Amino acid sequence: MVASAALPPQITQVRVVHMILSKETEEALELLSKYYHVESPEIVVGTVKGKRRTAYAVYIPGERKIYAMNSDVFYNPFIILHEFYHHIRSQGGPHRGTERYANLYAKTFIDAYINAAKRSKLQQ
Helix, strand or coil: CECCECCCCHHHHHHHHHHHHCCCHHHHHHHHHHHHCCCCCEEEECCCCCCCCCCCEEEECCCCEEEECCHHHHHCHHHHHHHHHHHHHHCCCCCCCCHHHHHHHHHHHHHHHHHHHHHHHHHC
16 A cells, blocks of 8 residues: 555556556556546646756646656656656645655556566466
């Protein structure tokens, strides 16, 4: 459990990571949004005036948008899931952006994907 954001089943976590790696990021965000019963965030390439330009991506709650530094970020599951965590946490009103929890949330999905890949190789 990651700071009151219940995690989807591991099979869904694996599917979401696979979708992002397969360049189906918007569909992955829609799947997660359905799970959490929230509107899916928009994801765009660009930077936000007044925000650090060194960040790979940033979530703007008032716009419900994830701004990605470049198109490569669209297909990086860790970054996308990190920003999606901020999206779901902001749906209940203002929250402290706890980067640590956003990182743990993303890492949980990545670990599920890696473990599934290892299991798959063992079965071959």
